[in-house]
Amino acid sequence: MGQEHVVVENLRFTYPDGQQALRGVSFRVAPGEKVGLVGHNGAGKSTLLLQLIGILRGQGSVRIAGLDLDDRTVRRIRSQVGLVFQDPNDQLFSPTVFDDVAFGPLHMGLPVDEIVSRAEAALACVGMSDYADRMPHHLSLGEKKRVAIATVLSMDPIILALDEPSAGLDPQGRRDLIALLRRLPQTILVASHDLDLVRQVCDRAIVMAVGRIVADLLPDELPEHEALLYPQDASREVSALAQGAAPSLGATRQPGHVRGSISYSTRAKVGGGTDVGETA
Ligand SMILES: Nc1ncnc2c1ncn2[C@@H]1O[C@H](COP(=O)(O)OP(=O)(O)OP(=O)(O)O)[C@@H](O)[C@H]1O
Numbered sequence: 001m002g003q004e005h006v007v008v009e010n011l012r013f014t015y016p017d018g019q020q021a022l023r024g025v026s027f028r029v030a031p032g033e034k035v036g037l038v039g040h041n042g043a044g045k046s047t048l049l050l051q052l053i054g055i056l057r058g059q060g061s062v063r064i065a066g067l068d069l070d071d072r073t074v075r076r077i078r079s080q081v082g083l084v085f086q087d088p089n090d091q092l093f094s095p096t097v098f099d100d101v102a103f104g105p106l107h108m109g110l111p112v113d114e115i116v117s118r119a120e121a122a123l124a125c126v127g128m129s130d131y132a133d134r135m136p137h138h139l140s141l142g143e144k145k146r147v148a149i150a151t152v153l154s155m156d157p158i159i160l161a162l163d164e165p166s167a168g169l170d171p172q173g174r175r176d177l178i179a180l181l182r183r184l185p186q187t188i189l190v191a192s193h194d195l196d197l198v199r200q201v202c203d204r205a206i207v208m209a210v211g212r213i214v215a216d217l218l219p220d221e222l223p224e225h226e227a228l229l230y231p232q233d234a235s236r237e238v239s240a241l242a243q244g245a246a247p248s249l250g251a252t253r254q255p256g257h258v259r260g261s262i263s264y265s266t267r268a269k270v271g272g273g274t275d276v277g278e279t280a
């Protein structure tokens with residue numbers, strides 16, 4: 001197996017207004033792994049994804065495919081990680097759908113033939129070939145979401161980071177998206193409240209609560225740990241874990257097991273004196 005694609009160590013981030021969004025996040029993703037990022041509203045999922053390409057920068061470290069994220073590497077990293085934003089309006093700015101999807105390859109300096117074939121293939125992938133000449137801002141939300149995914153696919157990144165990709169899609173669009181994510185060869189990180197999508201697409205589910213990673217599970221284990229998805233309950237569960245309680249959460253597992261249980265390193269961190277439920 002090659003070099004790990006994502007290595008995040010003790011990442012902390014506070015927004016300028018004082019809102020502490022990440023409180024010491026560490027995780028690794030291997031090449032080709034598909035990882036779901038789940039957790040309540042405000043848990044820190046979008047903030048974390050924005051850190052992967054340096055749109056936001058916190059303390060701690062982010063390493064992408066062997067490159068430490070810093071001012072010198074940020075451009076290269078952005079060509080390797082395709083981030084699909086939670087709001088497609090943040091991603092689409094060109095006069096036509098085709099221009100938006102061709103924008104990435106164009107700025108990679110590729111030959112015209114290659115730009116066109118990549119843009120066409122990416123639009124076909126998301127079922128939007130017939131929309132190439134439309135104005136992005138006149139599309140429906142679901143159509144915009146699909147085009148936003150195409151703008152990233154056309155760059156052929158090694159890692160795809162998608163923020164709520166199924167939100168706003170109709171049932172057929174959602175089914176197509178799931179099929180697409182399943183067949184893509186890239187390493188995938190997908191932040192989503194759509195637990196069924198996570199179960200169908202991902203090998204692993206990282207659960208965030210109040211700016212921390214509180215569990216690293218197999219997607220099929222999510223239903224039995226549903227409490228972690230509610231901010232008040234997650235705080236209680238994690239506090240209980242820090243005190244050695246919460247027998248339902250991996251109590252029989254051995255330290256060092258990460259998947260399928262609350263990680264013991266999380267226990268140590270929570271037990272180290274910071275209440276997961278505190279607010280900044
Ligand atoms: N621009 C901002 N300025 C200040 N605080 C912010 C900003 N964006 C997010 N936050 C705060 O940071 C925390 C994490 O937000 P984030 O958007 O990362 O959560 P999330 O897990 O993606 O939530 P959701 O499921 O609603 O998308 C929240 O407390 C949120 O209020």
Ligand SMILES: [Mg+2]
Nearest residue numbers: 045046086163
């Ligand atoms: Mg979000």
